[in-house]
Amino acid sequence: MTQPLLQVENLRTYFLSRWGTVKAVDGVSFSVHPGETLGLVGESGCGKSVTCLSILRLVPQPAGKIVGGRVLWEGEDLLKKSEVEMRRIRGGCISMILQDPMTSLNPVFSIGDQVAEGIAIHRRLKGKTLWQKTAEVLGLVRISSAKARLRDYPHQFSGGMRQRVVGAISLACEPRLLIADEPTTSLDVTIQLQYLNLLKEIQRRSGVAMIFVTHDFGIVAKTCDRVAVMYAGRIVEIASVRDLFSRPAHPYTRALLDSIPNLEEQVDRLYSIEGQPPALHSLPPGCAFAPRCPYATRRCDHEYPPEVSLNSGHMALCWRVA
Amino acid sequence: MQIAIRVPAARVKRLVVPLRQVPVLPLAILLLLVLTALLAPVLAPGSPTEQNLGKRLLPPAWVGGGSWDYPLGTDLFGRDILSRVIYGARISLMISMTAIGVGGLFGILVALPAGYLGGRVDMLLMRAVDVALSIPTILIGIVLAVTLGPSYEAVISVIVLFVWPRYARQVRGETLAIKQRDFIALAKIAGSSRARILIVHIFPNLVPTLLVLSSLQVGAAIIMEATLSFLGVGIPPPAPAWGVMVADGKDLVVSAWWVSLFPGIAILLTVLSLNLLGDWLRDRLDPKLRQV
Numbered sequence: 088m089t090q091p092l093l094q095v096e097n098l099r100t101y102f103l104s105r106w107g108t109v110k111a112v113d114g115v116s117f118s119v120h121p122g123e124t125l126g127l128v129g130e131s132g133c134g135k136s137v138t139c140l141s142i143l144r145l146v147p148q149p150a151g152k153i154v155g156g157r158v159l160w161e162g163e164d165l166l167k168k169s170e171v172e173m174r175r176i177r178g179g180c181i182s183m184i185l186q187d188p189m190t191s192l193n194p195v196f197s198i199g200d201q202v203a204e205g206i207a208i209h210r211r212l213k214g215k216t217l218w219q220k221t222a223e224v225l226g227l228v229r230i231s232s233a234k235a236r237l238r239d240y241p242h243q244f245s246g247g248m249r250q251r252v253v254g255a256i257s258l259a260c261e262p263r264l265l266i267a268d269e270p271t272t273s274l275d276v277t278i279q280l281q282y283l284n285l286l287k288e289i290q291r292r293s294g295v296a297m298i299f300v301t302h303d304f305g306i307v308a309k310t311c312d313r314v315a316v317m318y319a320g321r322i323v324e325i326a327s328v329r330d331l332f333s334r335p336a337h338p339y340t341r342a343l344l345d346s347i348p349n350l351e352e353q354v355d356r357l358y359s360i361e362g363q364p365p366a367l368h369s370l371p372p373g374c375a376f377a378p379r380c381p382y383a384t385r386r387c388d389h390e391y392p393p394e395v396s397l398n399s400g401h402m403a404l405c406w407r408v409a
Numbered sequence: 410m411q412i413a414i415r416v417p418a419a420r421v422k423r424l425v426v427p428l429r430q431v432p433v434l435p436l437a438i439l440l441l442l443v444l445t446a447l448l449a450p451v452l453a454p455g456s457p458t459e460q461n462l463g464k465r466l467l468p469p470a471w472v473g474g475g476s477w478d479y480p481l482g483t484d485l486f487g488r489d490i491l492s493r494v495i496y497g498a499r500i501s502l503m504i505s506m507t508a509i510g511v512g513g514l515f516g517i518l519v520a521l522p523a524g525y526l527g528g529r530v531d532m533l534l535m536r537a538v539d540v541a542l543s544i545p546t547i548l549i550g551i552v553l554a555v556t557l558g559p560s561y562e563a564v565i566s567v568i569v570l571f572v573w574p575r576y577a578r579q580v581r582g583e584t585l586a587i588k589q590r591d592f593i594a595l596a597k598i599a600g601s602s603r604a605r606i607l608i609v610h611i612f613p614n615l616v617p618t619l620l621v622l623s624s625l626q627v628g629a630a631i632i633m634e635a636t637l638s639f640l641g642v643g644i645p646p647p648a649p650a651w652g653v654m655v656a657d658g659k660d661l662v663v664s665a666w667w668v669s670l671f672p673g674i675a676i677l678l679t680v681l682s683l684n685l686l687g688d689w690l691r692d693r694l695d696p697k698l699r700q701v
Binding site for chain 1: 527528591594595598602605614616
């Protein structure tokens with residue numbers, strides 16, 4: 088296999104709060120190879136977004152802090168870079184799409200200005216060439232008659248179009264990794280599909296790698312090559328999409344897959360996982376999922392499970408498969 | 410059976426409403442004030458400072474004993490009140506604009522980094538604002554006037570002292586709200602520097618707030634200037650400041666009411682218009698009330 092584009096090793100990001108240290112990301116490791124799409128799945132508050140922000144070193148300050156681990160970008164540790172170097176990386180090498188297109192754009196600037204900003208910073212273009220490139224990028228995300236709409240303001244666009252503009256901002260400088268933090272969650276279903284297809288198409292053309300944060304397994308199946316399942320700040324299972332859907336090893340992954348409603352079967356109640364995820368400031372000593380796990384043993388309550396390699400690239404964190 | 414089709418009244422009205430909502434009268438008064446200040450030498454019938462002791466305390470023209478040479482009458486020194494009120498507009502505008510400009514700029518410069526950087530910087534700068542807000546400004550004005558003598562500079566400094574913490578408070582609060590918005594996060598993701606985010610992304614979003622605040626603060630500044638002048642620690646006589654003129658007439662209210670009344674009306678109309686305009690601007694520019 089080729090050298091990974093991004094390699095996250097044992098990343099830990101903690102938040103200091105009134106209730107103690109919140110371990111939002113607690114020892115996460117994964118890698119992303121050029122051109123591939125890694126899905127990051129998990130319920131709300133499991134640390135998906137914080138993981139993404141940690142990669143860009145944009146964890147909310149001063150509450151949040153990256154306390155350990157390494158984030159290797161082509162072998163170089165981003166956590167050791169200076170703020171100026173990081174700025175070159177953000178937008179230039181690694182970019183991100185946020186969840187809500189309604190608030191991601193600055194209401195007082197035309198979209199042309201906003202797309203052009205990144206290009207001006209990283210490519211140092213000016214004047215006509217800059218404007219030309221901006222229109223080009225907007226055309227790339229299928230904004231029709233892009234040139235004419237450069238001077239329009241965000242409120243003149245629909246949600247789906249705004250999210251495409253946000254995509255254009257992120258992709259403007261041809262980054263090699265795009266982190267998409269639930270980019271379709273706030274779009275309606277038909278627009279979602281359109282947007283996913285657009286991202287896929289751009290990926291085919293430019294070879295950009297993606298980290299796709301979502302909690303929708305349908306999107307995972309459609310867009311991702313590999314999937315990492317997160318629970319309480321850790322990755323509990325990581326596998327290729329095919330392996331994950333056909334042979335989920337971790338009980339949590341299995342429970343998530345079971346929660347997807349099946350239209351062929353007639354059921355009285357939909358399946359759901361009992362209980363609540365643990366509070367991240369007082370994690371149990373053993374497996375964090377143990378209190379909700381139907382297969383939990385005494386050992387699970389007291390000892391943290393090891394990483395178990397099942398076959399090439401399939402890893403799970405569970406005593407059952409050990 | 411026939412159904413009458415009426416044009417809904419609401420639709421007809423809608424065309425009229427926006428125009429009616431514009432505060433025409435306050436805007437007209439303020440425009441008049443600015444023109445008056447600019448064209449004072451042309452408009453004033455006489456000199457604002459020339460004394461004519463033979464014609465002291467003449468009543469306004471329409472009162473018995475008045476003359477159209479002095480439409481609003483004369484004061485204790487026989488100076489034309491109309492001319493003095495007209496020239497007074499210059500002083501009020503100049504003083505309040507300068508003070509608001511300096512104070513506002515200073516407040517913004519303090520508050521932007523405080524709100525954006527947060528933490529200790531914020532704590533320190535905002536405590537400074539608290540201190541500034543708790544200073545009794547009028548008292549400082551009196552002390553300044555007594556020690557250094559009344560002057561334009563002293564009045565402007567006092568108003569600056571009065572105004573900047575108010576700007577700082579407002580701007581900091583707004584900055585705190587704006588920096589949480591996603592587009593700021595997106596700007597960071599795109600690789601913008603801190604300075605760039607502050608100047609290019611946050612500041613333009615503050616402009617509506619600043620407009621509203623300024624229109625209200627100019628009114629407050631004019632009142633402040635008038636107050637200081639009334640107390641004799643503001644604009645040194647014989648300059649025709651409105652506050653000074655009100656003070657000149659305060660012992661004569663019963664016998665020569667016109668000495669205080671006309672400059673008083675000038676202050677009232679100006680400040681009232683500014684406040685009405687400010688309220689209207691706030692309603693218009695408030696993003697929460699504005700249609701997306």
